[in-house]
Amino acid sequence: MDPRKTAFDFIVVGGGTAGCVLAARLSEDPDIQVLLLEAGTSTSRLPDAVANPSAWPSLMATAANWGDKTVAQAASGAPVPLPRGRGLGGSSAINAMVFARGHRSSYDSWGDHGAKGWAFEDLLPYFQRSETATSGAPSRGTDGPLTVGPMAEPNDILLACLAGAVETGHRRALDISGGLEEGFAPVDLNIVAGRRQTAADAYLAPALDRPNLHVVTEAVAHRLLFSGDRCTAVEYGADGRTHTATAEREVVLTAGAIGSAQLLLRSGIGPASDLEQARMDVFHSLPGVGRNLHDHPRANLVYRARRPVPTPQGNHGEILGLLRTMPDLDGPDLQLIFIDIPLPNPVAPVDNGFTIGVSPMRPLSRGSLRITSDDPYAAPVLDPDYFAKEQDVRTVLSGIRTARRIARSASLAEWGIEEVSPGLDVVDDQSLGDFAKKYFGSYCHPVGTCAMGEDEASVVDSELRVRGLRGLRVADGSVIPSIPSNNTNATVYAIAERAADLMRRP
Ligand SMILES: Cc1cc2nc3c(=O)[nH]c(=O)nc-3n(C[C@H](O)[C@H](O)[C@H](O)COP(=O)(O)OP(=O)(O)OC[C@H]3O[C@@H](n4cnc5c(N)ncnc54)[C@H](O)[C@@H]3O)c2cc1C
Structure with missing residues (x-):
């Protein structure tokens, strides 16, 4: 990217499953300038084992995993490793490649939290848009970027x-x-011709030549900047320096269930008590940020x-x-x-x-994510409170x-x-x-820390806009109000596909 370019229409923060979808979909319009920021490396610098389906467990010990652990869990007295991907493709580059929608009943229950328009039937076109299902089963997509099959x-x-x-x-x-x-x-898998297909492979790689798509890797978003209640810019660290990129239209957080909540909190957006404990000023009180952390x-x-x-x-x-x-x-x-x-x-x-x-698949236990300071490089405090x-x-x-x-x-x-x-x-x-x-271990499906809904506990509304602020959405696993009854990646693809539609509306 031309380092002198600092102004964009959309800024996508986090190049994982959702971020790759959004960067690719938003940049389909050549008149729209899109910046994608990713904390980890480019695809070519990820470990070779990413491509090898059987080798995925070995990736947990590499820099492609952030390496988080929960606090000691009340259930076991011990911390639990909670891996998440770092690098283009995000968790889709280190996950176990299962590609499965939750059972329809799990989306129908999202309405219980006030979310409107996210029932299974509403999501179905977006599930289909993401996939080319080799099984040819009814209700499956036939020409999406991901090629999936058993x-x-x-x-x-x-x-x-x-x-x-x-x-x-x-x-x-x-x-x-x-x-x-x-x-x-x-079950369907994200494996094509014996190799893993990540979100970066399926969505981002075909879009990388577009002059209006700008991708910066090894760029850690520090905090969001506002003009009044409007999010106008992202401050990030790259090459040992601090940069600011501005968004004419919107910033969308796709840093995952951990990263997106962390970034909101670091920007002073969250429960006032948590921010005060981290010795931070409250910019916008939003009690649900970091709450409702849950996992399988x-x-x-x-x-x-x-x-x-x-x-x-x-x-x-x-x-x-x-x-x-x-x-x-x-x-x-x-x-x-x-x-x-x-x-x-x-x-x-x-x-x-x-x-x-x-x-x-429908755990009732809920925990929290907190930060200890505004240091963008500090580890989050994660407590899913499994088996509470x-x-x-x-x-x-x-x-x-x-x-x-x-x-x-x-x-x-x-x-x-x-x-x-x-x-x-x-x-x-x-x-x-x-x-x-x-x-027990984590099934590595953390969700819920920026839950979607229309009640006081929700962080984003049914159109994924951060409540009470303008120019800012969240569109990744963090917005899932209650975890779907299957592995989570296919759901995140569908959420991001839908978010792109919502954001492209004039
Ligand atoms: C080991 C493992 C196995 C899994 N197995 C499966 C499976 O088999 N099937 C399945 O369906 N699901 C699986 N999952 C879960 C699934 O992969 C995730 O639910 C999904 O990828 C989440 O997508 P996301 O876009 O919300 O976040 P991610 O894909 O995690 O993307 C977030 C991105 O944001 C970046 N980021 C974070 N903070 C910042 C920052 N401050 N600045 C810039 N960038 C930032 C991260 O580096 C990352 O690339 C697994 C996950 C893991 C970790």
């Missing part, structure tokens, strides 16, 4: 788990990624197998199921995911085996029992499997609940 040949151990699920009475779904079904099936916790059952598990070729988690723990629910509240490696566990090392992940609500534990217990029934099925018998962790001596609710609360 593994052509899932790992045999995962197919055996799928057969076990069906054998034990679960529905075999046709398209578990489409938001309309429950049951078990291979996941407990793992780890199995040893006598028969060798084939070498993983995909993302490890190629098949999953969405289930209701109680028949009177209006949609699924539990996910089981079959994983073709034995994840690290607290009981014993396993050389050859697999894992069944169990995660409550007993209902979330009960959902996991139901999931563990379901997983064990599948593991006992004839379909898995020929693999000679044995449950290593927690182990079959852990049986009663209390012991299983204690296990889940002590040894």
Whole structure:
């Protein structure tokens, strides 16, 4: 980018899943000048392992992950790693590549928070716009930038788990990624010709030659600048210097559930008590910023197998199921995911085996994100307060029992499997609940810190405008008022697609 250029129509802050969509969509109009700021590196400087689907767990130890941890959780007494991506593509460059809409019931409930126009039917055109679904399933997109589909040949151990699920009475779904079904099936993945497709690959790369799109990497947004109540500029650090870029029309925050809330707080926008505690002036009191932080916790059952598990070729988690723990629910509240490696566990090392992940899809527990100062390089204080609500534990217990029934099925018998962790001596609710609360991990789906709605607790309105201010929107995972009942990335793509439409309106 020409370093003398400092004035733009739109500034997009954060080049992750949502930011790549917005930068690409907004710059489709050649008369609109768009600046994208990303704290991490360009695609070519990300680790090679980004492209290799099976290697994604190794990315957690690289600079492509911000490396956040929660505070010690009341449930376990220990902090929990909460990875998020850094670099063009953001979390889509380090995630596990599952591409699935939440079940439709999860969006319909967004209206409970006052959000208007975000029911599943409203979002459907945006889900479709983002994707070219190779399955050709009904309700799926046919010409979007992302090419998504299930593994052509899932790992045999995962197919055996799928057969076990069906054998034990679960529905075999046709398209578990489409938001309309429950049951078990291979899930769509962001893998094209054996390589990961990030948001930067799908959206940004084809737009990079546009003269009206300006991308600055290794640029950390420090704070937002205002003229009265109008956001007019972003101050950011790059090349060891502080820069200011101005936005004639709007600034849109796409720094993710952690980064966007941090940036609002650093700009004096948030709960007055939190800002005062961080010794900061309150520019605009907005009690919901950083509140409502929630995520999917996941407990793992780890199995040893006598028969060798084939070498993983995909993302490890190629098949999953969405289930209701109680028949009177209006949609699924539990996910089981079959994983073709034995994840690290607290009981014993396993050389050859697999894992069944169990995660409550509609957790009730809510926590918070805070900052300690206006230092843009200081780590946030993250407390999702996992398992604060007993209902979330009960959902996991139901999931563990379901997983064990599948593991006992004839379909898995020929693999000679044995449950290593927690182990079959852990049986009663209390012991299983204690296990889940002590040894769970984050499913890495933090959301909710700038929740959308029309009530006092909401940060953005139904058009994603920060309440009480002008020229400023948030359009990423942070605006999700309650987490969808599946992995979150597909939902963030759809939110960003819709945000682009809202912002392009004259
Ligand atoms: C390890 C892992 C595994 C996951 N697995 C899956 C999965 O398999 N399927 C799924 O659906 N979801 C998965 N997710 C979640 C999913 O990837 C996210 O929900 C989604 O990518 C969030 O998109 P976003 O645009 O809100 O934020 P992000 O994609 O995280 O983008 C935020 C961007 O903003 C940048 N940024 C932050 N602060 C600043 C600042 N101050 N200045 C400039 N830039 C800034 C960041 O560097 C980042 O690039 C996973 C996430 C992780 C981390």
